[in-house]
Amino acid sequence: MSNEALRVKSVIQGLAVDRQRYQALNALLAEQRQHIIARDAAALDAVNAQIMALYHQLTHNSQQRYQLLDELGIQASSLGMQSLIARLPGEHKPKVGALWRDLQQQAATCQASNDANGALMHMQQDILVNLLNIGEPENWLYQQA
Numbered sequence: 001m002s003n004e005a006l007r008v009k010s011v012i013q014g015l016a017v018d019r020q021r022y023q024a025l026n027a028l029l030a031e032q033r034q035h036i037i038a039r040d041a042a043a044l045d046a047v048n049a050q051i052m053a054l055y056h057q058l059t060h061n062s063q064q065r066y067q068l069l070d071e072l073g074i075q076a077s078s079l080g081m082q083s084l085i086a087r088l089p090g091e092h093k094p095k096v097g098a099l100w101r102d103l104q105q106q107a108a109t110c111q112a113s114n115d116a117n118g119a120l121m122h123m124q125q126d127i128l129v130n131l132l133n134i135g136e137p138e139n140w141l142y143q144q145a
Contacts (some may be wrong), residue, residue, distance in 0.1 A: 022106035
């Protein structure tokens with residue numbers, strides 16, 4: 001197998017691994033949300049550690065994919081991936097195309113879940129700050145907008 005073929009194979013294998021990692025991340029983000037709602041700090045710390053470990057793995061794979069695509073002379077972007085998929089033999093195009101689209105969808109789902117969890121944490125923090133300031137009317141009567 002040529003170096004180019006090995007690089008393409010590595011890119012595709014990385015996509016498959018990342019899809020599994022994003023699925024795991026999505027499950028962890030749902031778990032994180034439950035711990036945020038329950039205000040379970042110990043469980044939240046544990047799940048956050050797992051999320052960060054997956055994040056580092058995804059980042060590492062992304063950097064490897066970037067390097068492999070660069071070595072193949074392909075732009076490291078969605079358009080570049082579509083270009084790579086278009087160059088594959090006919091029998092591989094549909095499977096790899098579906099893999100790429102699913103990976104993008106998994107990533108978007110995780111981003112939305114992460115954003116929602118962040119908003120939930122922010123709302124809880126605002127409530128807590130307001131409750132802590134309730135004994136000092138000057139702190140909550142004249143807050144900045």
